[in-house]
Amino acid sequence: xxxxxxxxxxxxxxxxxxxxxxxxxxxxxxxxxxxxxxxxxxxxxxxxxxxxxxxxxxxxxxxxxxxxxxxxxxxxxxxxxxxxxxxxxxxxxxxxxxxxxxxxxxxxxxxxxxxxxxxxxxxxxxxxxxxxxxxxxxxxxxxxxxxxxxxxxxxxxxxxxxxxxxxxx
Amino acid sequence: xxxxxxxxxxxxxxxxxxxxxxxxxxxxxxxxxxxxxxxxxxxxxxxxxxxxxxxxxxxxxxxxxxxxxxxxxxxxxxxxxxxxxxxxxxxxxxxxxxxxxxxxxxxxxxxxxxxxxxxxxxxxxxxxxxxxxxxxxxxxxxxxxxxxxxxxxxxxxxxxxxxxxxxxxxxxxxxxxxxxxxxxxxxxxxxxxxxxxxxxxxxxxxxxxxxxxxxxxxxxxxxxxxxxxxxxxxxxxxxxxxxxxxxxxxxxxxxxxxxxxxxxxxxxxxxxx
Numbered sequence: 187x188x189x190x191x192x193x194x195x196x197x198x199x200x201x202x203x204x205x206x207x208x209x210x211x212x213x214x215x216x217x218x219x220x221x222x223x224x225x226x227x228x229x230x231x232x233x234x235x236x237x238x239x240x241x242x243x244x245x246x247x248x249x250x251x252x253x254x255x256x257x258x259x260x261x262x263x264x265x266x267x268x269x270x271x272x273x274x275x276x277x278x279x280x281x282x283x284x285x286x287x288x289x290x291x292x293x294x295x296x297x298x299x300x301x302x303x304x305x306x307x308x309x310x311x312x313x314x315x316x317x318x319x320x321x322x323x324x325x326x327x328x329x330x331x332x333x334x335x336x337x338x339x340x341x342x343x344x345x346x347x348x349x350x351x352x353x354x355x
Numbered sequence: 356x357x358x359x360x361x362x363x364x365x366x367x368x369x370x371x372x373x374x375x376x377x378x379x380x381x382x383x384x385x386x387x388x389x390x391x392x393x394x395x396x397x398x399x400x401x402x403x404x405x406x407x408x409x410x411x412x413x414x415x416x417x418x419x420x421x422x423x424x425x426x427x428x429x430x431x432x433x434x435x436x437x438x439x440x441x442x443x444x445x446x447x448x449x450x451x452x453x454x455x456x457x458x459x460x461x462x463x464x465x466x467x468x469x470x471x472x473x474x475x476x477x478x479x480x481x482x483x484x485x486x487x488x489x490x491x492x493x494x495x496x497x498x499x500x501x502x503x504x505x506x507x508x509x510x511x512x513x514x515x516x517x518x519x520x521x522x523x524x525x526x527x528x529x530x531x532x533x534x535x536x537x538x539x540x541x542x543x544x545x546x547x548x549x550x551x552x553x554x555x556x557x558x559x560x561x562x563x564x565x566x567x568x569x570x571x572x573x574x575x576x577x578x579x580x581x582x583x584x585x586x587x588x589x590x591x592x593x594x595x596x597x598x599x600x601x602x603x604x605x606x607x608x609x610x611x612x613x614x615x616x617x618x619x620x621x622x623x624x625x626x627x628x
Binding site for chain 2: 194198199210211230232233290309318333340343347
């Protein structure tokens with residue numbers, strides 16, 4: 187499949203916001219989220235011609251972003267504890283856009299408390315951009331597993347929300 | 356489907372999306388309609404989902420991100436049209452013709468200087484992963500017709516005899532390999548790469564790349580093939596003597612394995628990169 191600049195522009199218009207949201211939910215900071223989103227489109231510009239089915243481009247973009255994030259995290263795990271602490275101190279507690287929209291910050295905080303196994307499928311579910319079948323393809327897990335992880339993630343989420351309402355969290 | 360199954364399925368249901376036409380959700384919704392308790396739970400569940408979805412929509416990409424994506428990709432797709440693998444990020448001001456011509460002149464002078472003094476340092480950035488990435492990209496380029504591909508038997512014979520010539524050892528005769536043997540000499544950002552193109556009985560395209568391992572830093576040592584799936588491209592890499600081989604095919608690892616066996620390489624069961 188060849189990539190014209192119109193196709194590319196359309197794909198950016200269509201998906202970059204939700205890709206950024208997904209990246210932000212994973213990376214938790216604006217700088218890395220922007221980098222992941224840009225890197226995803228750059229990879230598409232270089233390799234997108236290998237995708238035969240145009241319908242699969244959207245989930246390909248999300249898959250690529252997720253893999254880029256996993257790669258980045260593996261690299262970051264090599265950073266020493268001391269460096270990590272310094273890094274955290276130097277990072278803003280939240281990006282300006284998110285502070286401005288406190289609801290988004292609260293939602294991310296809430297999702298962040300969910301077991302990581304359930305968090306990523308749940309975030310993709312809430313972003314509403316991908317069907318559960320596409321989520322399965324993005325995370326490379328069976329469809330049934332996606333459904334059970336979403337259900338378990340939501341159970342955890344409800345528990346957290348109930349505790350929050352009672353003021354015990 | 357009982358109530359419990361329906362509830363589990365409906366946890367993944369998002370009204371107003373493609374889910375509305377998905378048979379599995381249609382069936383679960385029917386169960387919910389006949390069960391007031393489940394229906395009440397569903398309404399509460401949907402309300403929570405809507406709240407969280409709305410909140411996540413409040414995450415706004417920084418101003419300029421979209422333009423930055425378009426700028427970077429514009430440069431990258433230009434490079435691709437010239438069939439050169441693009442790996443580095445380039446700021447948009449590079450796109451001006453004057454800057455490009457100046458950069459090209461400078462690069463040429465540096466290349467000549469480096470080649471004369473230290474001929475092997477130009478390839479220092481290349482490693483097996485990057486080579487596999489480039490091999491994957493090359494599969495998207497136009498391929499030679501069937502008549503210009505090497506037969507598997509000839510390729511196997513050449514591999515068995517370690518007879519795939521490398522740049523450093525090629526004789527004058529080897530530089531004139533007939534087109535019917537599917538041979539192409541490529542230049543990947545200064546890295547000389549030999550490519551052999553062939554196909555299986557179904558006419559599906561395979562590329563075998565051969566790279567002088569001594570030009571890589573560190574020199575790879577992969578005694579048994581390692582496999583990698585990159586999007587729709589399956590790849591295998593291994594070394595024999597000082598040569599790195601990469602086999603690339605548009606398909607899955609499972610469809611790559613028989614070809615590995617056919618050219619005399621034992622396909623591993625679980626060695627992936």
